[in-house]
Amino acid sequence: MIRFENVHKSFGKHEVLKGITAEVDKGQVVCLIGASGSGKSTLLRCVNGLEDYQSGNILIDGERVDAHAASIHNIRTRVAMVFQRFNLFPHMTALQNVMEGPVQVLGEDKAEVRARAEEHLRRVGLADKMNFYPSALSGGQQQRVAIARALAMRPEAILLDEPTSALDPEMVGEVLSVLRDLAEEHMTMLIVTHEIQFAREVASNVFFLDKGLIAEHGAAKDVLVRPQNARTQEFLRRVTHPV
Amino acid sequence: MSPLSERIQDYLPLLLTGLWQTVAVTALALVLASALGLLWSIMRSSGSRWLELPARYVVEFLRGIPILVVLFYIYFVMPELGLDLTAFQAGVIGLALTYSCYIGETFRGGIEAVDKGQVEAAKSIGMKHGKMMRRIVLPQAFRIALPPYGNNVVMLLKDSSQVSVISVAELTMQGKMLASSTFDNMTVFTMVAALYLCLTIPLNFLMRRVELKMGAAK
Numbered sequence: 001m002i003r004f005e006n007v008h009k010s011f012g013k014h015e016v017l018k019g020i021t022a023e024v025d026k027g028q029v030v031c032l033i034g035a036s037g038s039g040k041s042t043l044l045r046c047v048n049g050l051e052d053y054q055s056g057n058i059l060i061d062g063e064r065v066d067a068h069a070a071s072i073h074n075i076r077t078r079v080a081m082v083f084q085r086f087n088l089f090p091h092m093t094a095l096q097n098v099m100e101g102p103v104q105v106l107g108e109d110k111a112e113v114r115a116r117a118e119e120h121l122r123r124v125g126l127a128d129k130m131n132f133y134p135s136a137l138s139g140g141q142q143q144r145v146a147i148a149r150a151l152a153m154r155p156e157a158i159l160l161d162e163p164t165s166a167l168d169p170e171m172v173g174e175v176l177s178v179l180r181d182l183a184e185e186h187m188t189m190l191i192v193t194h195e196i197q198f199a200r201e202v203a204s205n206v207f208f209l210d211k212g213l214i215a216e217h218g219a220a221k222d223v224l225v226r227p228q229n230a231r232t233q234e235f236l237r238r239v240t241h242p243v
Numbered sequence: 244m245s246p247l248s249e250r251i252q253d254y255l256p257l258l259l260t261g262l263w264q265t266v267a268v269t270a271l272a273l274v275l276a277s278a279l280g281l282l283w284s285i286m287r288s289s290g291s292r293w294l295e296l297p298a299r300y301v302v303e304f305l306r307g308i309p310i311l312v313v314l315f316y317i318y319f320v321m322p323e324l325g326l327d328l329t330a331f332q333a334g335v336i337g338l339a340l341t342y343s344c345y346i347g348e349t350f351r352g353g354i355e356a357v358d359k360g361q362v363e364a365a366k367s368i369g370m371k372h373g374k375m376m377r378r379i380v381l382p383q384a385f386r387i388a389l390p391p392y393g394n395n396v397v398m399l400l401k402d403s404s405q406v407s408v409i410s411v412a413e414l415t416m417q418g419k420m421l422a423s424s425t426f427d428n429m430t431v432f433t434m435v436a437a438l439y440l441c442l443t444i445p446l447n448f449l450m451r452r453v454e455l456k457m458g459a460a461k
Contacts, residue, residue, distance in 0.1 A: 050363055077369035087364035091382050101368035104378060153368060 001026045001157060002047060002079075005039040007056035009042060015041045017053065018212035024157070024205075027186035031199040031220065034209035035235060040192045043209070044159050047190065048072075061156070077105060080150035084162040088134040092120060094145045095130040106153070113152070119159045120148040124178050128181055140171030147178055147191045164195060188223035196239050200224050208232045245374050250430055254421055258431075261417030262438050268334050268413055269403045273396060275339035280346030285376065287347070288354045293402075302344045318409040332408030342399050349395055353388030354380060377459045386457050393450035397443055414438055 002024040009017035016039045024030050034039040045051040046058055049067035058065040065075055088097050098117040102108045121130050124144040134142050143163060146171065150158050161177070164172045176198050183191065183202040193199055199206060203220035216229040227233045244250070286298035305313070318333035328336070357380050365375040385392075396404075407416035418435035422428045 048367055050366065073369045073371055076367055081310055081363075081367035083360060083364065084368075085360055087358070087360035089361065089364065091386070100378070101370075104374060105369040149368070 001028075001061060002190065003057070003059040004043075005057040005059070007043070007046065007053050007058060008038075009046060009051065009053040010088060010200070012180045013230065015047070016212050019056070020212075020214055022207055022214055022217060024188065026156075026188055028203045028204045029183045029187075029189045029191065029202055030207060031168065031203040032190065032192045032207050032209060033111035033194070033199060033235070034215075038209040039212045040207075040209045041161055044161050045189060045215055046075050048081055050081075073105075075183050077101070077153055078156050080153050080158045082143070082146050082158060082160040082163050083148050084165050086134070086139070086146045086166070088142055088145055089147070090134050093131045093133055094126060094137065094148075097145055099147045101153045117148070117152050120151050121145070123175070123181075124148050139170060140174045143167065143171075144178055147175075147182075151182075152213045158182070158188065160189060160191040160193075162192050162194065164193070164198075194239065196224065196236065208235065210235075244427075247430065250425075250427060251434065253430060254425075254427075254434060257417050257421055258414065258434055260440060261383075261412060261414035262442075264411060264413040264417075265400070265403050265415075266442070268331065268338065268406055268411060269400045271335045272338035272342060272403065273399055275335065276342035276346050276399065279339065279343035280348075282357050283343060283347030284350035284354055287351050288376075290372070298347075302347055305340055305343045308341075310337065310341045310402060311408055313341055314406060326433065330406070330409045330411045333409055334403075334411045338399065338403060338406065342395065343401075345398070346392065346395050349388050349391045349425075352391070353384035353386075354388045357383045373421055389454055389457060390450070393447070393454070396450070397446055400438065400442060400446065 004020045004022045007017050007020040008015070020039075020043060028176055032044065034040050041153045042051055043235075046053045046067075047060075047065060049065055049072040052067035060075060060079060063071070063075065066072060085115060088094075089100065092100065095114070098120055099110070102113040102116070103110055118127075118130060121127060124147055126141060126144055126148070129141060132212050134145070137145065147158075147163075160179070164175050167175060167182075172195070176195065179189070179191070179198075180202050191203070198222060203224075206217065206220045206223040208223060208227070208231070209213050209214040210229075212230045216223055216227060223232065224236065227236055245253075283298045286294040287302075289295060314334065314337040317328065317337045318330060321328060323331070340368055361379055361383065362375065365379040370379070403413060404415035407413060407419065410416070413433055418431050422431040425431065
């Protein structure tokens with residue numbers, strides 16, 4: 001569904017992605033892991049054109065992602081994104097946040113969208129917070145609204161950029177449990193995460209990025225339990241047994 | 244000399260007609276300046292060179308000329324170019340042009356202060372630039388720009404006294420004429436100052452109220 005073909009990306013002289021080739025199939029939950037600076041967030045942001053790339057191809061069902069082409073707007077409606085810092089619209093209630101894309105971008109019927117948005121918010125456990133502004137919600141609640149906002153677009157895939165990194169520890173669980181539900185429903189997800197335990201539980205596949213390259217990839221149980229690459233082994237030892 | 248209370252009563256009607264002119268000039272100039280300022284700020288943050296550069300040049304150009312010179316130019320030079328304006332019209336346009344730059348910069352500051360994550364979130368649900376500005380960026384930018392915008396409004400009100408130089412009979416002008424015919428400088432100019440304060444103090448108060456209200460809705 002999402003295909004990376006020899007993707008290169010530089011910020012000025014600094015090359016962040018040095019030829020990424022990989023594929024994400026429909027229904028897969030792929031976790032991108034790796035040390036900070038390994039390029040995993042950048043790779044994710046290239047998929048919906050928040051960053052451009054210099055060479056290679058990123059294809060979504062065969063359509064090339066080009067951050068500078070008019071087609072990017074349509075691609076973004078098909079691939080939703082959840083951010084580390086939630087990025088909810090502060091001047092809108094939770095419900096309005098969720099309705100904004102379908103009503104304003106997809107031009108769908110408002111009453112229909114409202115019903116669907118309420119259903120999404122109920123599913124992420126926020127039935128009683130629909131009319132709250134983001135500033136009145138906790139981090140975990142805000143992130144769940146952000147996930148509902150992504151779902152309301154009825155995307156073919158969701159990109160999640162460190163969805164629990166900005167959360168207080170006691171709120172990580174509620175967000176992960178929502179993601180776990182989505183994984184069970186075979187929502188295609190590409191998740192940049194540091195939660196190795198979570199990756200072990202829900203990921204079908206894992207890409208381990210190291211210095212702008214995919215050093216190792218494969219089924220989650222293989223990569224996370226029996227890593228072959230020395231760098232993967234070292235990284236996993238560091239994050240699962242911190243000194 | 245007649246007693247103070249009588250003199251105040253004598254001067255007041257004339258000064259009130261001036262006050263009315265001040266309010267009219269200020270209100271009209273404010274509407275125009277805000278609309279133009281919004282236009283400059285949107286052009287400057289459009290990401291298109293063809294919109295950005297003209298707006299930047301207009302703003303830099305107008306900001307570099309004293310307001311009195313702008314007023315003289317519009318009132319005295321424009322007729323030679325075939326554009327006849329009343330003093331009142333010239334005053335409104337001159338103030339509006341000059342203040343559109345200040346207000347435009349204020350709005351632009353607001354736009355740039357909106358969290359970049361908001362732009363990314365708007366893009367990521369497929370919004371195009373125009374809709375993103377209208378629905379996501381500008382509502383937040385206005386909130387940020389409101390306090391400095393309030394300052395602009397008060398400054399504009401005070402600077403409206405400048406249009407007296409092209410003979411608009413606003414408050415300052417009426418005061419000057421009254422003072423030179425009665426020689427009662429102290430009473431007249433104290434009254435003029437007090438009348439300005441009658442406008443600026445409630446205006447400041449109103450701005451604070453609006454700010455608080457907008458802050459609460461956030």
